[in-house]
Amino acid sequence: MTPTNLEATPCKSVQELLERYSAIAYDKQNDLFEVIGENDWSFDMAAGTISFGPALVFPVQILGTFSHSSESWLWAWANTQSGIPKQLLEQALQLKAYGEQQEIDLLKHDAVDAEEDDLHLIGAIASGMFDASGYYLADYGQGVMLITVKSPLIDQHRKHDVARLLHAFPEAISFYEMHHRPAFISYATLKGYTVAEQADTVTATGAGGSLTATFDDLGRLSNLTGSSGK
Secondary structure, eight states: OOOTTTTSOOOOSHHHHHHHHHHHHHHHHHHHHHHHTTOOOEEETTTTEEESSTTOEEEEEEEEEEETTTTEEEEGGGOGGGTOOGGGOHHHHHHHHHHHHHTOHHHHSSEEEOOTTHHHHHHHHHHHHTTOSEEEEEEOSSEEEEEEEOOHHHHTTOOOSHHHHHHHHHHHHHHSOOOHHHHHHHHHHHTTOEEEEOSSEEEEEETTEEEEEEEOTTSOEEEEEEEEOO
């Protein structure tokens, strides 16, 4: 498993990682939940899969777990007591290596104080970086296991049209705290659009049509319009 977009300048902080990956990750969560709906989950560590019914069985990568009682996050590679197979730790270990290279504390330390909302942050980074089909928070009572899944069944629901971008990006920036302009540029680029920047606008053009994002003096999105391709 190789992270996507590694040719780009490496991110030096969690903030930069969010701006690069959170919007595309949020977009893909729409596709994941379109497939699994409100179905209950069942995890099989020996098989390395999570299922949401007999026809919805997906391979996983385990990122780590959140404890409700201690309000802490433990990376899967540090959870030696659980006997997690090494093949399910590939993404977690690559994030650890990335954190060590770029001096990002969240990624390189085995355990950190956290809130449950932080799982969405970690899930979004992993989902975007490794082009997963999505991430899932599996609450097992005492805590939450954070995983990514990858399946063509989910990926076939991906939408690259202007309507999807117009819907997903404003929702993503309301869900995550980040700088809007670099987040839009990254999102549009990862969706396959060509981006052109001007003083207060960014235009994204692709097979699905074109979008124009306008930003205020603080770089916050003030308007987003689009037109579909012919």
